[in-house]
Amino acid sequence: MFSSGKVVELFYDVVSPYSWLAFEVLCRYRNVWNIDLKFKPAYLTGVIYGSDNQPAGMNPSKLTYIVSDLTLLSEYFGVPMFRPSDLSDKDTLNAMRFVTAVAEKEKEGGVLVERVSRELWKRKWRTHQDITQPASLTEAGLKAGLSDNVVEEILTLSKSQPIRDKLKSVTQEALKHKERSGWGLTLTSPQPQCDHYSSMLCLF
Numbered sequence: 001m002f003s004s005g006k007v008v009e010l011f012y013d014v015v016s017p018y019s020w021l022a023f024e025v026l027c028r029y030r031n032v033w034n035i036d037l038k039f040k041p042a043y044l045t046g047v048i049y050g051s052d053n054q055p056a057g058m059n060p061s062k063l064t065y066i067v068s069d070l071t072l073l074s075e076y077f078g079v080p081m082f083r084p085s086d087l088s089d090k091d092t093l094n095a096m097r098f099v100t101a102v103a104e105k106e107k108e109g110g111v112l113v114e115r116v117s118r119e120l121w122k123r124k125w126r127t128h129q130d131i132t133q134p135a136s137l138t139e140a141g142l143k144a145g146l147s148d149n150v151v152e153e154i155l156t157l158s159k160s161q162p163i164r165d166k167l168k169s170v171t172q173e174a175l176k177h178k179e180r181s182g183w184g185l186t187l188t189s190p191q192p193q194c195d196h197y198s199s200m201l202c203l204f
Helices: 018-035 046-051 060-077 093-106 111-125 134-143 148-158 161-175
Strands: 007-011 035-041 186-187 196-200
Touching: 007 161, 018 035, 018 060, 018 111, 035 093, 035 111, 035 161, 046 161, 093 111, 093 134, 093 148, 093 161, 111 134, 134 148, 134 186
Parallel strands: 007 035, 007 196
Antiparallel strands: 186 196
């Protein structure tokens, strides 16, 4: 599927179940496909409105389709997820600032941001728990293997202006791919400056 040594960027928001599917599949097969996977936490609401799209909760046709679609996809890819009783999205700005802060603190490797992101997805789409409040983010961080002190440090960092600016910057970067984005998983065309570099943008 991917040529040897290809770098793949995954732009994602933990509110999106389609992002979770792409995330797990890419993590599962990155060694088999020999790809260098780069996590790019972004703010889905910014992408949706910036690309003149519409949130799923405001589109009855999307909501009808999501139920059956996610049931089939979760079974096919082996990623158990269950429909929340309320599909209206709570704002994930705080959650994605938290994930961005983890990524900035970690810098290289992506192990911690991978674990934290997965815990937040599990809370949203498997156990139907909150992912917006500081206590919820703390619990997710601890389950991902972070210490109390590190979680507290990341919570503080997530409120800083540099992290706010970083998340906004990555979201704007994701919007550069809006001409190829859609509802589901989208592999964009190769970047013009580097022919071994691709990006994937996942929408709800």
